Amino acid sequence: MLLQQLINGLTLGAVYTLIALSFSLVMGILGILNIAIAELFMLAGFIGITALMAGLPFPLALAAGIAGATVASVVIKFVAYDPVRSSPVITPLLTTLGCSIIIQNVVVNYWGSNPLQLPFEFLGERLRYGPISIGSMQILVMATSVASVAVLGFMIQRTRIGRGLRAAAENRDVARLLGVSAERLTIVAFALSGVLAGIAGVLIGMHYAAITPYVGVETGLKAIAVMVVGGVTRIWGALLAGPLIGIIEVMTIAHGGSQIRDLVVYGLMILILLIRPQGLLGGRSSDTGQRV
Amino acid sequence: MTGETLLSLDRATKRFGGITALDGLSFNVTQGEIVGVIGPNGAGKTTLFNVITGAYTLTSGTISYRGQSIGGLRPHRIAGMGIARTFQNIRLFASMTVWEHLLVAQPRGNGWSHLLPAAMGDKAARRRAEEVLTFFGLEDLRNRDAATLPYGLQRRVEMARALTAGPRLLLLDEPVAGMNADEAEELKSLLVALRDQMGLTILLIEHDMSFVMTLCEYLFVLDFGSKIGEGTPTVVRRDPKVLSAYLGDDE
Amino acid sequence: MSTYFAGLLADIGILTLGALSVYIILSTGQLSLGNAGFMGIGAYSASWLTVEAGVPMTLAVVIAAAVSGVVGVIVGFPALRLKGIYLAMATLGFGEMVRSFFLNFGPTGGAAGYHGMQIISVGYIWAWTGGLVVLVMVLERSRLWLGLRAVHDDETAAELIGLDAVALKVGAFGFGAAMAGISGALFAHHHLYIEPSNFGFQHSIELVLAVILGGSTIAPGSIFGAGLLILLPEYLRFLADWRLAAFGTLLIVILIVRRQGILDRQLYRLIGFGRAS
Numbered sequence: 001m002l003l004q005q006l007i008n009g010l011t012l013g014a015v016y017t018l019i020a021l022s023f024s025l026v027m028g029i030l031g032i033l034n035i036a037i038a039e040l041f042m043l044a045g046f047i048g049i050t051a052l053m054a055g056l057p058f059p060l061a062l063a064a065g066i067a068g069a070t071v072a073s074v075v076i077k078f079v080a081y082d083p084v085r086s087s088p089v090i091t092p093l094l095t096t097l098g099c100s101i102i103i104q105n106v107v108v109n110y111w112g113s114n115p116l117q118l119p120f121e122f123l124g125e126r127l128r129y130g131p132i133s134i135g136s137m138q139i140l141v142m143a144t145s146v147a148s149v150a151v152l153g154f155m156i157q158r159t160r161i162g163r164g165l166r167a168a169a170e171n172r173d174v175a176r177l178l179g180v181s182a183e184r185l186t187i188v189a190f191a192l193s194g195v196l197a198g199i200a201g202v203l204i205g206m207h208y209a210a211i212t213p214y215v216g217v218e219t220g221l222k223a224i225a226v227m228v229v230g231g232v233t234r235i236w237g238a239l240l241a242g243p244l245i246g247i248i249e250v251m252t253i254a255h256g257g258s259q260i261r262d263l264v265v266y267g268l269m270i271l272i273l274l275i276r277p278q279g280l281l282g283g284r285s286s287d288t289g290q291r292v
Numbered sequence: 293m294t295g296e297t298l299l300s301l302d303r304a305t306k307r308f309g310g311i312t313a314l315d316g317l318s319f320n321v322t323q324g325e326i327v328g329v330i331g332p333n334g335a336g337k338t339t340l341f342n343v344i345t346g347a348y349t350l351t352s353g354t355i356s357y358r359g360q361s362i363g364g365l366r367p368h369r370i371a372g373m374g375i376a377r378t379f380q381n382i383r384l385f386a387s388m389t390v391w392e393h394l395l396v397a398q399p400r401g402n403g404w405s406h407l408l409p410a411a412m413g414d415k416a417a418r419r420r421a422e423e424v425l426t427f428f429g430l431e432d433l434r435n436r437d438a439a440t441l442p443y444g445l446q447r448r449v450e451m452a453r454a455l456t457a458g459p460r461l462l463l464l465d466e467p468v469a470g471m472n473a474d475e476a477e478e479l480k481s482l483l484v485a486l487r488d489q490m491g492l493t494i495l496l497i498e499h500d501m502s503f504v505m506t507l508c509e510y511l512f513v514l515d516f517g518s519k520i521g522e523g524t525p526t527v528v529r530r531d532p533k534v535l536s537a538y539l540g541d542d543e
Numbered sequence: 544m545s546t547y548f549a550g551l552l553a554d555i556g557i558l559t560l561g562a563l564s565v566y567i568i569l570s571t572g573q574l575s576l577g578n579a580g581f582m583g584i585g586a587y588s589a590s591w592l593t594v595e596a597g598v599p600m601t602l603a604v605v606i607a608a609a610v611s612g613v614v615g616v617i618v619g620f621p622a623l624r625l626k627g628i629y630l631a632m633a634t635l636g637f638g639e640m641v642r643s644f645f646l647n648f649g650p651t652g653g654a655a656g657y658h659g660m661q662i663i664s665v666g667y668i669w670a671w672t673g674g675l676v677v678l679v680m681v682l683e684r685s686r687l688w689l690g691l692r693a694v695h696d697d698e699t700a701a702e703l704i705g706l707d708a709v710a711l712k713v714g715a716f717g718f719g720a721a722m723a724g725i726s727g728a729l730f731a732h733h734h735l736y737i738e739p740s741n742f743g744f745q746h747s748i749e750l751v752l753a754v755i756l757g758g759s760t761i762a763p764g765s766i767f768g769a770g771l772l773i774l775l776p777e778y779l780r781f782l783a784d785w786r787l788a789a790f791g792t793l794l795i796v797i798l799i800v801r802r803q804g805i806l807d808r809q810l811y812r813l814i815g816f817g818r819a820s
Contacts, residue, residue: 027628031628032628033628033631033632035748079795080795083799084798084799084802087802088627088802089574089627089628089631090574090631090751090755091755091798091802093628093631094748094751094752094755094794094798095794095795095798095799097748097752097794098791098792098794098795098798099791099795100791101787101788101790101791101794102787102788102791102792104787105784105785105787105788105791106788108784109784109785109788217743217744217745221635221639221744224632224635225636228632228636232629259643259646259647259653259654260643260647262639262640262642262643262646263640263643263644263647266636266637266639266640266643267636267640269632269633269636270621270633270636270637270640273625273629273632273633273636274621274624274625274633277625277629345703346703347699347702347703366702366707366709367702367703367705368702368705368706368707368708371702371703371704371705372705376704376705377703377704379700379703383697383699383700385692385693385696385697385700385701386696386697387692387695387696387760387808388689388692388693388696392689392692395686395689396686396689396690396692396693396704396706397704397705397706398686399705400686406685406686406687407682407685407687408681408685409681409684409685410684410685410686410689411684413685414685414686417686453704454704457704457705
């Protein structure tokens with residue numbers, strides 16, 4: 001039973017991790033909260049399910065979802081970030097909110113406001129090991145998440161642009177010294193953020209075999225909590241925080257009723273902000289943010 | 293009142309991590325004097341102001357003001373007791389006019405008048421602001437946004453703001469930085485007038501030696517967080533320790 | 544007056560108070576993304592008071608304001624440790640916790656929501672809104688408010704010239720929360736049915752939006768922003784299915800062109816309302 005919950009929690013946590021990484025790439029490097037990431041994720045879910053319904057295999061459906069979210073993310077950079085980059089954090093927060101409203105409206109007009117259901121069973125079989133059962137879908141979700149994080153890790157640790165991203169997350173002036181253009185870094189940050197949101201969206205859509213235009217906010221806020229618990233400027237903190245919060249959620253649902261979970265998750269987030277703003281993993285304390 | 297000790301530091305020490313910014317500093321400031329603090333860059337002068345005004349708390353040692361220990365008090369309490377200051381890198385409020393700067397720092401006063409529109413209630417506050425405005429010759433600029441004024445005028449507004457708080461002790465951090473010779477001369481007579489007319493004690497940090505030597509009655513010389521000399525300008529000027537501290541400095 | 548316009552007017556009045564609650568806290572430089580949580584506390588406590596305890600409406604509103612205000616002060620102290628986007632995220636978490644709390648709180652209906660309130664008139668709503676807007680407009684000309692602005696502009700300098708930044712920031716949180724509580728109390732007795740999801744993140748951000756669009760440096764900006772937020776979608780009705788997208792676009796454009804909001808002190812002085820003290 002415990003092991004079963006652990007597995008379910010890890011599946012959920014894998015998706016949270018991806019979205020939290022998506023938030024934290026933009027937040028860590030540019031210091032802004034891109035609210036529209038929640039809707040990028042939703043958009044990718046719709047594209048992915050539609051692609052599967054059109055008969056495309058999973059890798060292509062995934063690619064289509066990623067492409068949609070990435071393009072939208074880069075467009076957001078030009079439309080909602082560039083023109084307000086010098087203003088206080090509240091302004092980009094609200095311009096990206098404007099983008100959220102637009103994306104949601106487009107999706108509702110194109111797909112309708114009802115949930116889009118996958119009409120056939122996709123990877124429905126469950127593998128049983130004694131009392132534990134794992135859905136093939138769960139395995140796919142976790143495998144894809146791990147692979148994505150591995151690729152991202154390679155990019156960030158080994159490539160020049162990745163070093164630039166890391167440097168920028170530490171200190172926004174250092175990146176300039178490394179000779180990586182700030183403009184390119186910004187585009188890469190938004191694009192990678194879109195890729196991650198895209199993967200997460202397609203995975204969650206397939207996992208539940210359905211998606212609604214209104215799924216973004218709730219999952220998005222949860223992912224923000226994951227980002228905070230992992231440490232806002234510590235991109236890899238999400239790797240610990242995502243599974244942790246996923247498991248906490250599943251456990252509280254199992255033991256305390258489904259509605260206590262938000263109290264626990266957001267309570268943990270506030271606690272971390274107050275006593276350990278650098279996140280669970282620690283390290284030197286990060287800045288406490290610029291003034292509004 | 294003159295002759296009494298207003299401010300006194302006893303073995304004041306402030307460390308940041310491994311760096312000792314103030315190292316067992318002791319001195320007394322006498323009421324009614326204009327006192328200068330000089331020393332090379334990094335000698336701990338601004339740190340000194342920050343510990344007096346409560347921006348930093350001392351690592352060890354004591355600070356007392358009018359015989360009362362003020363170490364560990366929050367900055368607004370210390371300001372409320374009559375210590376006002378200006379900043380080395382001018383810190384005016386970006387959204388406020390000159391006039392608003394002269395109202396914001398005044399003590400709350402009696403009753404609830406500070407809750408009323410400043411243009412209606414708070415007569416005493418307006419009178420005080422008007423006096424200071426005139427004293428600093430800022431009447432024509434009252435409705436200008438303070439942060440958009442030229443440098444020299446911004447320094448004046450900052451000083452005026454400090455004065456509206458009704459201090460007994462005024463701390464000025466490099467008041468003539470960025471001023472030309474005429475403005476500095478003007479400031480000098482302004483400060484003397486403040487002392488003579490309002491009975492203020494003034495403690496100032498300044499790099500401009502001719503300004504310090506001609507204005508201050510007493511000087512403290514700091515280097516590496518310690519006092520390396522003190523006395524009247526004539527005495528300090530001849531102190532060999534002071535001279536050697538300044539030799540390596542391009543001041 | 545047709546019921547349609549009466550409804551819009553009531554919504555504007557309620558949203559204005561919610562926006563003012565954000566404005567007051569923002570005046571000290573603190574961005575709260577959780578004010579719908581304070582609204583929820585006000586809405587539930589006022590409703591419980593009028594329905595279960597038979598307390599008269601006005602008294603219930605006052606008590607609801609006090610309850611929210613106290614919670615605001617309690618939130619205000621830990622909030623001192625955080626700034627900018629970190630404070631925004633923490634208050635977001637607070638708002639979600641409040642929503643989640645009412646979802647689980649049996650006495651006020653939990654997920655099923657709460658009802659049984661007596662309807663209030665648009666006039667009653669605007670008596671509160673009008674009175675409170677005037678109150679804030681009077682206060683924001685006071686020396687106390689100059690203190691809030693000083694903390695907003697430069698907190699360290701404000702403390703060093705003698706302002707108690709802690710008291711001002713916590714006080715602003717309490718006052719703002721009380722304002723949100725009143726807004727919530729009126730909301731509940733206008734809509735007659737409340738559920739936890741009324742007071743989630745999306746409502747919080749709507750309050751922030753009203754302030755930032757209308758103008759975040761003066762109180763009348765809140766009325767203006769609330770009016771804009773309620774009426775704009777109505778005027779965009781001709782766009783049918785695309786009105787939200789149009790609204791989003793307009794939002795981005797306004798923020799790019801006027802990041803301080805449409806109304807600000809300069810514009811206000813220009814049209815001759817604000818006296819140059």
